[in-house]
Amino acid sequence: MSVPIERPPRKDPQAATRPAELPPLNRSRSALGMTAWAARGIFALQVCDACGRVAYPPRDACSGCLSTSLRFQPVEGGATVIAETTIRTSTDLYFRERMPWRVGMVRLDSGASIVTHLHGDVAVPGPVRMVAKLDKGGNAVVIALPAEDSDNMADDLQFRELTASPKFRRVLVTDGRSAVGQAVAARLAGAGAVSVFVGIAEPWKPFAGQSELAAMANVETMELDLTDTASVTELAGEIGGKTDIIVNTADHVRPGGLVGQDALATAHQAFEVNVFGLQRLAMAFGPGMRARGGDGTNSAAAFVDILPIHAFANLPEFGFHSASCAARHSLLQCLRAELRPGGVRVMSVFTGPVDDDWRQHVPPPKVAPSQIASAVLTALNEGIEESFVGDVAQDVMARFLADPKVLERELSQ
Incomplete structure (x- = not known):
């Protein structure tokens, strides 16, 4: 279970304020289509009009039939997490200040496989539900959440990075x-x-x-x-x-x-x-x-x-x-x-x-x-x-x- 965050102590006025670093920003035009859906809280992926294959990551042509008719549409978020790892060091300034960071591989019920952020309460292997969020740079990312809500899950530090919870603010x-x-x-x-x-x-x-x-x-x-x-x-x-x-x-x-x-x-x-x-x-x-x-x-x-x-x-x-x-x-x-x-x-x-x-x-x-x-x-x-x-x-x-x-x-x- 997620550990409840505690109210931070009064800040030392002489202490340095941590710089507001951002996750990697560059995205293709196709990937920005996913961002548009995530901005409204919807988990959407590209689906090929020709063969029906669900595509991830966003691309310009279907990997199955090479059709360029790929459209974003809402998809079910059911999935199974099949592997995980915890990253403990990074050359990226944003992630380096937030280590350790948990990621994993999930297989969607719709067929696609995704490398994703993992909520701290996700058990491996096991069922999860996928959601799309905007990171601090304003781009879409996906995170695997527990299949059922858990206690204090909103306090998970990785999940909190993707929200603006008013708790203790x-x-x-x-x-x-x-x-x-x-x-x-x-x-x-x-x-x-x-x-x-x-x-x-x-x-x-x-x-x-x-x-x-x-x-x-x-x-x-x-x-x-x-x-x-x-x-x-x-x-x-x-x-x-x-x-x-x-x-x-x-x-x-x-x-x-x-x-x-x-x-x-x-x-x-x-x-x-x-x-x-x-x-x-x-x-x-x-x-x-x-x-x-x-x-x-x-x-x-x-x-x-x-x-x-x-x-x-x-x-x-x-x-x-x-x-x-x-x-x-x-x-x-x-x-x-x-x-x-x-x-x-x-x-x-x-x-x-x-x-x-x-x-x-x-x-x-x-x-x-x-x-x-x-x-x-x-x-x-x-x-x-x-x-x-x-x-x-x-x-x-x-x-x-x-x-x-x-x-x-x-x-x-």
Whole structure:
């Protein structure tokens, strides 16, 4: 059984911070196809259209019939581990600092054989389940897990390298006034976070859920206004050096498109919070997090942003809100590239319409704050880069992947 990790002691301020080394980065275009699926938490391999052979590692032509018609698709993760070894020394800087490292050979039930990372609770020989994860360099890797969950399996050091578990980490939730922010704070505090800092804009104004938030264990409210650069900078100066995970729950929602009387004011407010607020967070906290991405158990781990699925396709009824979310999605892609050298994950949690005051006239199904909080925790615990919460989000994403132009017409009707 995995040994439970212990809360790290207070860091010696004179001790050196371990550099954020990354695993090998270079991947072929074919291998990046596997990364795209792994980013959404799906174990997918190439399957030959001509002969049905499952291919691994990713390649340009089938090894059985030489067909170039290889497509990634989800496959069953059942497998049997047939051999193992433990690597105790390496010339690679990333692995050298994390030795020993356990690897093995498994045979998938679908036929392919894979050299893979082995979870510490895997018995050899024996059945395992294969999952695809993103390593700290943002590339897909596979790891064999026990066929059944074991005690403390999330604390296995190799597995923890592939996730962003909040256990014993410090988290900043940016908007505690919203029901989503309060639900996320409660869920993370219950998941073992050492401290959950919750940002409150204009804290002198009362808000729904204030007393419940104040009563939560390990939760501390902090003044934070994402529309005020000084406010964000001051908070970063106070807690930036010890913030391991940021969950941005801020979202300014108002109906309206381009031709309404209040369109300019609506646009300004939406972009001020949803776009420039994200930028202020990245500028203030990003450099410190990137520098601490390899700092042991309490290393900086993830920047999570919660945003509507209409970042992919504009919903005219909420036109400027959708546009601000599209800009936000684009900036998250930039931030993902900028934080990757530090091994810090940038995660997007896309939601359907939230059940709040501004979307009461939007027909169901809607997403409850508790669903979003669960999705955030799952994304962190499983290392999922893109999550989709609710039936609407999953449906819109499926239609977007099928044909974005058709989806545009459907939403405009």
